[in-house]
Amino acid sequence: MIEDKLGELRERLATIHDINAANALLAWDQQTYMPEGAIADRAEGMATLSRIAHEMFTDAKTGNLLDNLKDHFDADSDERAIVRVARRSYDRATKLPAALVQDLTRTTTLAEPAWAEARAKSDWNLFAPHLEKIVELQRRVAEAYGYTTHPYDALLDEYEPGLTKRQIEIMFDELKGGIVPLVKAIAEQNAEDQTAPLHGNFDEAKQEQFGRDVITRFGYDWTRGRQDRTVHPFCINFGSSDVRITTRFDSTWLSPALFGTLHEAGHGMYEQGVDPKYRRTPLSGGTSMGIHESQSRLWENMVGRSRVFWQRFYPDLQELYPEQLTDVSLEDFYRAINEVRPSMIRVEADEVTYNLHVLLRFELETALLEGSLKVADVPAAWNAKMTEYLGITPTNDAEGALQDIHWAGGMFAYFPTYTIGNVLAVQLYEKAIETHPTIPDEIAEGEFANLYGWLRENIYQYGSKYEPNQLIERATGRTLDTAPYLRYLHEKFGELYNLN
């Protein structure tokens, strides 16, 4: 009886998975190969698939099956996890009134072009009325989802199941205490810009070749993946058997394609590494945005911006670009890719200053939600925090409060996942090294099997079986912990900037 119900639920969820996977392929195609003239039909087609999947999922039959299957399986069983994750999505999908969903869609559809225009003209007033409406809707969404302590928790739960605003605050308090002084100390060094080696004329085909070679060694599986070119790089998948990354190449600047490839491959290996037994179930993908970001950041930063990595790979890069790099020493290249310098734009920020950009957004978001900050006052508040945290002040809103699309898209509570990713990346990397102390030496030899294996064993394979807190605790013995991250930043950049 229970087996029948479980079978029914599984089949229902598998069908919905297939529809969503097809829709994801439509999205991938739109970004890569779709002819421009197809955009209107594509939008319609994707809306249709979304609607069918939504209708099928929110059907009362799904709810009945979930009710029937509640508490029927062992606490640590896959079945229990499937029911839990499906229940969570079902509750979220059914709690929002249809009118509110429509209002959200309409509002963000109008807000996104308005934001683009506002940013182009650096005119906050063009975007402000849209943001007012969005903040109000976010409050209503939080009410509809429900929460015990703070509306932010209800929104955060979408991206980080089980995490709370309070935990984020503690994380940021600890980070602020460690990072703000570090930024100041580095700024006081008045070091010259050392990024020159990254700029020049770098044949794109060779950039691609280098990136492919590196991520192949990492463990990215090309029989279940591919790499294409897009304006904005991303990773997307349709199950663990088809995980695609995209890259942006710049023939005058090494960084975007190089670190972008390592970053997206980190996301990709996570999805490829999910146990195939979870295919076509709600457990088949990564468990949260923060965990996902930890996997991309680990390969991009802990590995890809480390000295040991470049001991092995810098000669390869020099061989590809003898004219550009023969006279650049390994040490100079290492400094170039680890330059710390407060800047206006989050997506271009270095490892040290990055989280302060996120903190600022988190503080403004919560204040907006609580009503203690008015939309009209966001630019001033933004600039004041930039000055306080980073010692620089935007000269206009395009390089200030208008730089990110997230709010226009209604993505409140998303930003902290970037920092959670940074913090967890180090926490996990440290634990992996504790288990396999030879990992850094292996990286210096171009060997990644132990690191990849540890991540697959402790993170990848589980997909969404465990919530982020639980997954991290199982993997490292602790929940989210900023200490390793702060230690990492102080050691690495203390050495680079002679702060000790």
Next chain:
Amino acid sequence: MIEDKLGELRERLATIHDINAANALLAWDQQTYMPEGAIADRAEGMATLSRIAHEMFTDAKTGNLLDNLKDHFDADSDERAIVRVARRSYDRATKLPAALVQDLTRTTTLAEPAWAEARAKSDWNLFAPHLEKIVELQRRVAEAYGYTTHPYDALLDEYEPGLTKRQIEIMFDELKGGIVPLVKAIAEQNAEDQTAPLHGNFDEAKQEQFGRDVITRFGYDWTRGRQDRTVHPFCINFGSSDVRITTRFDSTWLSPALFGTLHEAGHGMYEQGVDPKYRRTPLSGGTSMGIHESQSRLWENMVGRSRVFWQRFYPDLQELYPEQLTDVSLEDFYRAINEVRPSMIRVEADEVTYNLHVLLRFELETALLEGSLKVADVPAAWNAKMTEYLGITPTNDAEGALQDIHWAGGMFAYFPTYTIGNVLAVQLYEKAIETHPTIPDEIAEGEFANLYGWLRENIYQYGSKYEPNQLIERATGRTLDTAPYLRYLHEKFGELYNLN
């Protein structure tokens, strides 16, 4: 009231269209860019979308709406055509018992690899038991669909709505009378093989450039299309706003990519040219396989193998391949691409012998269906007809009765659409020239606007609004007519082989 029902039907059909279009993208992706490891999940995903579309379409609600809307619109209205085409598909989709559909799927799924092995080993006995089963199932399918005169009509209706076996027989009788003597006369010339100029070392990028340039001039719209590489070339579309062609390149042989590109672009321009008012309706695509093939053949053969075309484009090709073609005269090149020589393999056949290959298959198919030919006797019958029609005899079944995949896939009654396409291509081309007598001169100048415009006006725009017979009669004043085609063959090849 009727307007509401029509709106409901339109919405239902639009949803189904969107699902089918998504599934077509999955199919395109599978042939072009999908990583190999994704094959099992992709098969499952496509089966899911097919099932959902089928369930939605065959739901009694669709039938009720079609009943309600019957005879409610003017005879020549779009609404009437939508209801008619949807009704026809609905009847076909609902008439087959589920058990028969399953039996068909299971049988062909097993038959296709068996056929591949049989062909590889040239062993008819490996395939024969599968074909026995398939013939039996085709008979049951024909019974389920129903027919008045011959079971073949029921199967043919899938590919050529409204056409009958009798009409195909008349067509082939006329063709046989004209073509068999022509093949004999050409064979008696004992002309040397003149295809040498097509073989050599031809850079693929230049082949691609040449093909793209030509089909751009034809009128293929790249804002609603693209070209990719696949093992087997095809054209696929997801509405008229996204029509993609694929090409196979061979660096040692010009023909596959060159004529393949013109051929697939012909299919593509048909789909691109459908009136946008039909988007997301059952009228949004070409009306039959034969009409479709007429569009590909027209651009491939009437245009692409004509002397006037090469007067304009041969110098371009010579410029791309000076080493290979400088010493080859226009006339020698023209002869090379129009070489007539009986050969074993249909897909490699020239314009003159091609239809005899099709005739042979048509005769065997009808005999199999009627039971007058046993599966075990197919190879002998095949070889006898090859000897009779083409004067050559297969030395084994791999180059004989096992060469095509169609029967293994359960595609009975499909072959004649190739010949219908050849015949109609000339019938339409002749009419277009009657309307615009300057078309050949324009082609010699690389101008195709009048030809493209005439086809768009008379064929493309209508999508599936008219059945093939009706469409051809509207366009040319006559139904399917072999006279122009036979005249064309005799004139063109009579001149080439000095037969007059």
